[in-house]
Amino acid sequence: MDYAAQKLTREELEREVAFLHTISTEINSTFDLDEICAIVQRTMADLFGFRHSLILLLDEDGKALSVVASRGYKEACGGAKVPIGAGVIGLAAQKRRILRVGNLGRRRAYAAAIRSEVERSGRAGELGEAPRLPGLPDVEAQIAIPLLIRDALVGVFSVECADIPVFSERDESRAGVVGNLAASAIHNALLYRRLARANEGLQKELTAARAGSGRRVTIDDIVGESKAMKQAKGLLRKVAASPSSTVLLTGENGTGKDLAAKAIHCQSDRADAPFMNITCSALPEALLESELFGHEKGAFTDARAQKKGLLELADGGTVFLDEIGEMSLVLQAKLLRFLEEKAFRRVGGTKDVRVELRIIAATNRDLKAMVKEGAFREDLYYRLRVLPVELPPLRQRTGDLALLLRLFLDQYRAEFRKNVASVSPEALAHLGRYPWPGNVRELKNAVERAVLLAEGPVLGPEDFSALSPSGDGDGAVRLPAEGLSFEKVERELVAAALERTSFNKSRAARLLGMDRDWVRYRASKYGLDRPSRPGRPRE
Template identity: 45%
Template sequence: MSAQRILVVDDEDNARRAIATILGEEGYEVAEASHGEEALTRLADFSPAVVLTDVRMPKMDGLTFLKKARELGSDASFIMMTAFASVEAAVEAMRAGAENYLTKPLDANAVLVVLGKALEKRALKREAESLREQVRERTRFHNIIGESPQLQAVYDMVKKAAATRATVLILGESGTGKELIAQAIHQESQRRDKPFVKVHCAALSESLLESELFGHEKGAFTGALARKEGRFELADGGTLFLDEIGEISPSVQVKLLRVLQQREFERVGGTQTLKVDVRIVAATHRDLLAEVKAGRFREDLYYRLNVVAVTLPPLRERKSDIPALVNHFLEKYSDAYGKDVRGLAPGTLQALLSYGWPGNIRELENAIERAVVLATGSELTTDDLPPVLRGPRPAGVSVSSLIPGATLAQIEREAILQTMEMVKGSTTRTAEILGISVRKVQYRLKEYRPDKSGTAQSDTIDEGDDLEAEPPSE
């Protein structure tokens, strides 16, 4: 392993050389500079792991040197050296990103200890980043995040389909990431170096969609001032992604079927037959087979598109992927908005896992972006989440309205009943949220059932009862 590189910066020649000698004898690779300007040039050609720099120097002082080094993108650890009278300047440098500081006259042992700690911290930081990158790589497939069994099955299908030129139909609810799957198919295929062209079919009228797909000749319609190449021509040799294919009109369906069957078409208003080599990937959130039965989608086109079908599972069916997705969106929007939000406060992940996510990944991303914008600390709390994720507010008495003045039994009763309503009657989820056993929840519910007189069997807990204790066996 190569020696760690240390840059020593000090305008006092004797002091600088003494430090360099000590570090050299300890096996470090050392470079020297007499002031900040010279040190900046050494950063690029020497790439030190640690910089030992004096604070007070001519031409450029240590603090200015540190700031300029950071502006240039240096990730070296800085240790400031200063006389006792300028410790405040060293502290200011630490606020600007310095690792530590040493007071002069320097003690050789102290230098080695501080330097060793800086290098150890640097190594741990790089190891942590490496581990995070490994986790990111393990949970990603062409920017698709997740490693649930359902998603792994999708990855396998993508790899198999991508190796061929077969048309692929991607099915799934809105917000599940169908476009990312289409891009993954293209990137996994031999066409990866050719164009990936996409068309959002639902966003265009029938006439505009026809022109977008097949192009048009000059004068083909009002406003056609010049010939325009369509998306099929632009995608020649590559992949054409037709998003929301279930929205196209019957007349466009006919023309699209011809391209799939014969690989040829004419521009709108043109007579020249054009041939292209394009791989078609289509996507829809609709049940196309039901559309066929209803007469809204051509059966022959459906079977041409449905050579290989890839169905994306909704987020509610792969909730084990939510933590990785949340971490990704946290990092993305923390950087985008210049905020230092890097984790979740206790209870926040549970709230995210408890929700059904009808809008799928798109809804999750929007929720995390909103939470990052509203967050005031380094961790997201449930208060930062959209109201719908905090659970419904049951009608009637609330727990907060009972305090003060209620008995512990009444508070416990409302906590259990309101939580049960929030999780739609699941005793397991209620127990998890409240931090008690399922058996205790079941026992209390049995107590709360009305007897023949219409009153609850029990509404009290004897003094001294432990709310966290297991209920007695029956």
Template identity: 50%
Template structure:
């Protein structure tokens, strides 16, 4: 890590010299300026991480230098230094963007602590900004894969919702379809992207704990409440709260959530003060909420409050056009993650992937490819690298088993050969050597026929 650079701006030579010597001993790179004009000139040549800026300077005073610095280099930390000790000046400096304000004469040890804390705070802010930038890149619409018209419609809706002020969104779809990814895309494509995205699985948390997680609690409000705790709604102020599996939320908690949605405020457990919040609430479920309403397990009024903007994600079996693009996307992803160099997937394996029913949807496809890439070392994923259920639950071809009694109208001999190759591969669970032996063929002859009929 490079050393931090500090610029000392003071018209007193002795102060500049003593600060320079002291800061260099602490490992900082230090430059000095005797006036505001000299400081601004140095800033044009090299940007420091922190400035110690005297208020009383000849020519351009410290306040004017601070204002000019913040107009062009907002990230520079500025600590104001003065012998005046006037509170009004300190307040004005803080409003202009100064990090802190110290009076002369100052203690060098105390100044060292202030500088260290300022730089640590700055580094933390930079890390948070970098993390949020990475999350925006990772979870933005541009990184989402969808070639089918179904997914194009979903992503178009996501883009519109993200740019809107819609406060509630309901995402419905089977388990594994990517509901949380859609929720994150809505957040990171919106003006709320710089604020927190907080997620919770309503099915995984008991009702008594769920209220505390969402709304927080005051110290002493119950036996284990040894300190005050902010809930997700409060922490996510300005951002997004994702309520996964909202269909499993207990009725009592549903009533409390409805109040939050209607009033945009809540009280911590044990609290007496209403806390106002500005959050977008994105809910998700794999349940039929209308059926749950009929069964009296979900509130009718809450349903119509959360589904102002409904988004339905179709299961993977209804959008086969997405299977191969997703496969290539996951191969690239896991190549990077595990340092592998898998180039693609064989034709016969593609056929089985396309014809499989995918009860676990995109999550199942992702897990299958992750396992295959971890365990195998070949450049091409073969049928034998896929789990047994992919082979046993898939026909692997468009035709059924052929009847070897010659029909009156005749039959194309190549259809017979193609079907035999398919059945042999299915019986051998994709193992080409075993399939070749089943048909009494050498491996080269078998692979020739696989290529001929598009299985390789």
């Protein structure tokens, strides 16, 4: 801006500087295209009374510009197109020069005139004709500023006015300065948007790859020929075939709820879309909410950027909400709204986001009893139970023991490269009497330990001696005459609870009737963390 030539007073100069400061600070505070356009247009209106303005961006094919933001017009004209070279806006884009035209209302059909004027002097002077965009009033005066980044055209910023015949030169320089600022901010926002989209695409691929990795499981991978299991598998097949009904999986610890959820997803039409799971007990309420629904920038102190939640990332696929019984009543209400309306809001957001997916929920708690106690919403309970599937405990289907033993024996024999071929009939009888409080997971862990320690080709009852068929006995705790080490008992109880729950501290805590921190402290005190073996996540 040539301030000297404009002979500004000191006051005016100070105002201009303040204006530049305001707009450049605001415009650089965001990477959001819509926000940038709004800031540019609002500043122009508030500071200079330029109430009507348009921001257009160059189309990908470079042949036309499309309106991305309009301000001050009765109808929004977003998406309207202006071909390069057409009217004042199109010409400014073609010539890459600022065009200031006036007295448009009194003249008609000036396209040729503007063109020759532009060819001659590089500016349209008071001549011009804007192509009629839908919803625009009769424009009297107009300034069109090409948005350029190192000579490359990004778009056009146009201010228009119906009540004065012509904009001043000073208006032109102000609009020019704003145009320059807007050009780089818009350019950055477009780059940011492209990166964010690429990132989102990669995230989706990664999720899909993760879901697909570790082999796709199908319902046939759920082992069990007992009547109860056949019935459950029959239901799971029906569930997989119905594309979007909500499913509630119930069953004790280790009965295969995770496995069933994954099998439903992999055997449904959604198999190629993401499968995302989250354990509701693993996170505090606020974190769980933002993991599930995402959050807007600034929704809370750490929310530096907008983040998509699992529901958005899993669009088209399946979201598995494990331990749904642990979800707070507040989040239950939000989940219910999502199930009913297929819409939700990000934390701190005001717009509804719509996605299409299937929810599978699981719990080992008695939701009906929780409803009675007021700890679980009744309406959500019925909404989730559209398709309920109960996975039976292992003690009610001991007939499946032999099949499951074979499965895990083969798996660990290969993994540990040990020549363990079978289980003796005595061992099988011993296992049949055991009540399996940890169900299939406990059996799997028992076989793993037995194969690892086995010395011969056949596993006998002694290889499973850690499992006591009497279970918990009569429940009375007896103090031996010689006394005991309380720490040792505590350590063993915590170790057993962690073992039974695959080192899930929340669940272990529940088994012991203590809270998670209590278990966490003791697990670290006694060195009871999950044993890690390279190359294989432990169940």
